[in-house]
Amino acid sequence: MEAGLIARVGITAASLLLGLWMLTPTFLPGPQHAELTRVCELAELKDPPEDAAPPQTFTKFLPCKFLVKGLDLQGGVDLTLYVDVDEAVRSTVQREIPTLKRIAADKGVALDDVRRDRREPELLIAPGAGVTLAQVKELVSGRLDRYTYTNTVDEAGKSWLVFRMTDARTDEIRKQAVEQAREVIESRINGTGVKEPSITRKGETGINVQLPGESDMEQAKAAIGTTAQLGFLLVDEEFDQTQADAALPAAKLALGDTDYLDDRLLSEWLQDNGVLHVGQRLYWFYDKDKKPAARTGSVVLKDEVLLTGDDVSTARTEQDHQTGNYYVALDFKPHGSAIFSEVTGNNIGKRIAIVLDDHVSSAPTVQSKINGVASITVGGNTQEATFNEASNLSLVLRTGALPAPVTVGEVRTIGPQLGDKAIKQGTLASAIGCVLVFLFAGIYYRVSGLLADLSLALNGLLVLALLVGFGATLTLPGICGIALTIGMAVDANIIIFERIREELRGGKSARTAIETGFDRASVAVIDSNLCTGLAGVVLYSYGTGPLKGFGVTLLIGIITTLFTGVFVSRTLMEWAFGSRNTANVSI
Incomplete structure (x- = not known):
């Protein structure tokens, strides 16, 4: 046996052993x-x-x-989230108010007030005495060049200069909000330890999330869909809370039952009807143990966020040793710690509300100056419930807030029974197809066909091994892709074997016919597989869900088909017939 053939036999044997080694963990008892x-x-x-x-x-x-099975094979949770991109735009406008105030103070431009329009992406600026429109325009254009002056309105006894965010900027924020939400959700899911999740864009504002192996839908929605927009705001101690409480029946009658339960719409109605003034907002405490969460009390806060989740360095779950309940402990970044220390030092005896996703978590009274640490209490009927809620909250605070609220759209739970059924049906269909292919090759091409069957078996083994090695997920369409791979590999062998037959009919020896047949037919085999590979690249790049899974196995199958169809088959043929100088080849 020639040295080159020995080397090829060694490579073939090594690939077989490597494939078996990679798949052994998956198929252990x-x-x-x-x-x-x-x-x-x-x-x-x-x-x-x-x-x-x-x-x-x-x-x-x-x-x-291990070979990771997809959602359709092992069951799990499939849900679609929709990002409120309009709220992302409004939040961006709100975050730019402190920056504008600081720049105005640095440049000596007096501003009576700056606020955001409740519904439109607009900044409303009330200039101080002696400040002209030109000065305000220069101030805004120097820092917020994405705003343009539109008009002046008189409201609440003041003249407000209206600066509207440009359409190009709002479109940019909308697109960024969806992509940032996808990245945050991916970080949260990775933090939960779910294996091989799928997080993909769906339409303009949708995000599809697939969690294989998960069964707790409520916990999944709590970890993924919580916006986690954290804020620290001062309670307006000068406001008479009974005024807001007295106005609630009239608000419910005017707004209707549905809009009355919308905290933002209710607060805006109170402002429009003179109960609340500009710079005040009504927030609510909620009992989250009830489904849905129910309002338990309200408080009027000064509508200026002192600290946000961006100022938090880390969040962790801690236990109160006196009550046994769990809570979330927050450590601030240096800048946030300095602000928190200053705010608490200046407001001893007053209340600071901790607001999470527009719901008041707590509003403790400041007893003394606090340096850099805060805590958030959570609800729950049992210690296990408080631990789960505290763990979820600390996770979402660590991974960052979503850029805008998300709503859960389509929800689908796939049980493991359906997954087992899909595996059995897909495996049975693939097995029947492979057996028929093996029988055809063995009957029609005789000994050469049996050698081709060996290379086909190695092909299937290597496809699964590479799926494991690359950490790819096996889906039901992926099983179909494996069956297609076997068919493509047979096609490659047919092209090569027919070429060898032509060479044998021309009177060439077995060795020469095999070498010539593989040399000339391999070009066509490689060309056809590369063309199919382009389709696989498109499916993987632009497809989602089943199409992506099919594309993965198709691309891996092309690699293994070229290896087994051209390299391994040639090695086996030369090993079996290459030493003969006659034209007799069982093909």
Whole structure:
């Protein structure tokens, strides 16, 4: 046997052994599979528990890689979220108010007040005495060049200069909001430890989330859909709360039951009817143990956010040793810590409200100056409930707030029974197709066909091994892609075998016919697979869900088909017939 052929046989054997090694963890029996999973999870921990049982010996020789099944195979949660992009625009306008006030103070331009229009992406600026429109325009254009002056309105005894955000800027914010929301959701899901989630854009404002293996829909929505916009605001101690309470029946009658439950619309109605003034807003406490959450009390806050979630360095779950309940402890960044210390020092005896997603979490009275630490209490009927809520809240605060509120649209839960059924049906269909292909090759091409069957079996093995190696997810369309891969590999062998037959009919020896057949037919095989690969790239790049899963296995299948169809098949053919100088080849 020639040295080159020996090397090719060695490469073929090595690829077979490598594929078996990669797939062994996936197909281990139950107890061994559980042990390897435990060892792999311990290896990922920075501080594994000291009392953990030592790993069994066999785990040292196997990789910590498993074949990951997709949502359609193992069940899970599939939900679509929609981002409120208009609120993202309004929030951007609100965040620019402190910046404008600071710049105005630095440049000596007196402004009586700056606020945001409730419905439009507009800044309303009340200039101070002696300040001209030209000065305000220069101030805005120097820092907020994406705003243009539109008109002047008289309201609440003041003249307000209206600066509207440009359409180009609002479109940019809308697009960024959806992409930022997708990134935040992805970070949160990664923090929960879900294996192989799928987070993709859906339309202009939608985000599709698939969580294989998850079954708790409510916990998934709590971790993913919580906006986590945190704010610290001062309670307006001078406002008579009974005035707001007395106006609520009239507000309910005017707004109707649905709009009355919208906190923002209710607060705006109170402003429009003179109950609240500019710079005040009504917020509510909620009992989240009730489904849906119910209002339990209201408080009027000064509508100026002192600190936000961006000022938080980290959030962690802690337990109150006196009550046993859990809460979220916040550590501020240096800048945020300085602001919090100053605010608490200047407001001793007053209340500071901690607002999360426009709901008041708590409004404690400041007893003394606080340096850099705050806490958020959470509700729950049991310790387990408070722990779960505190854990979810600390997770979303660590990963950052969503740029805008999201609403849950379509929700779908796929049970494991459906996944098992899909696996059985898909596997059965693929197995029947492969058996028919193997029989055809063996009957029609005889010994050469049996050699082709060996390369086809190696092809399927390598497809699964590469899925494991790349960390790709096997889906039901992916199983169909594997069946298609086997068909493509057979097609490659047919092209090559027919070419070898032509060479044999021309009177060439077995060795020469095999070499010539593979050399001339391989060009056509490679060309056809590369063209199919372009389709796979398009499916993977632009497809979502099933199309993406099909594209993954198709691309991997093309790689393995070229390897087994051209390299492995040639190695087996030359090993079986290459030493003969006759024209007799079983083909």
